[in-house]
Amino acid sequence: MSGTMVLVRHGQSEWNKKNLFTGWKDPDLTELGIEEAETGAKALKDYGIKFDIAFTSVLVRAEKTCQIILDGIGQSDLETIHDQALNERNYGDLAGLNKDDARAKWGEEQVHIWRRSYDVPPPGDDGESLKDTGARVWPYYMTDILPRVLRGQKVLVAAHGNSLRAMVMILDRLSTQEVTGLNLATGVPMVYKLNPDSTVASKEVLGDMSGAH
């Protein structure tokens, strides 16, 4: 057994609350989002983990979630690396649109394809599919995060629904079809212990993922 990596999706953001596609837009956490991050912190405190380093994106909802968790477990000053490789997928021209309005306009199925398919990007020059998102998340994981875990460090990664779906896809060895059914709840820590060959030795979810959609 080597180290431990905890993945956590940021708490509810203002745009999650309004049901808007967000992507690289930068809304803050809501009160509920703060509470969700605090609940995640409590679960990690009860679990008894102390981290060696934290990683987050350059978007405020993930950065704040990361800091709330560190504050909640008594590690406020822990070294934290912010990198846009961990940002949410870029939602292209969908950013700022209401998800239900989009369903009314383009149909449930098309919107589901944009949100959950592996390789269909949302419309717009900068829109990223999950595969495109993985193309920046996976190398960053391999070069910056994984080596620390393999050295035995305990690593926190506070990021986003789709950047974390890309990570969970490779960790859980999900197929491109299986990943379409993967949804991550806000503020629920996933504790991965890795083997020396970087495969997953164990995965524990500290909370309820069932409400995620």
Ligand SMILES: O=C(O)[C@H](O)COP(=O)(O)O
């Ligand atoms: O960027 C967004 O809109 C959300 O953070 C994730 O959205 P999704 O669950 O629709 O992919």
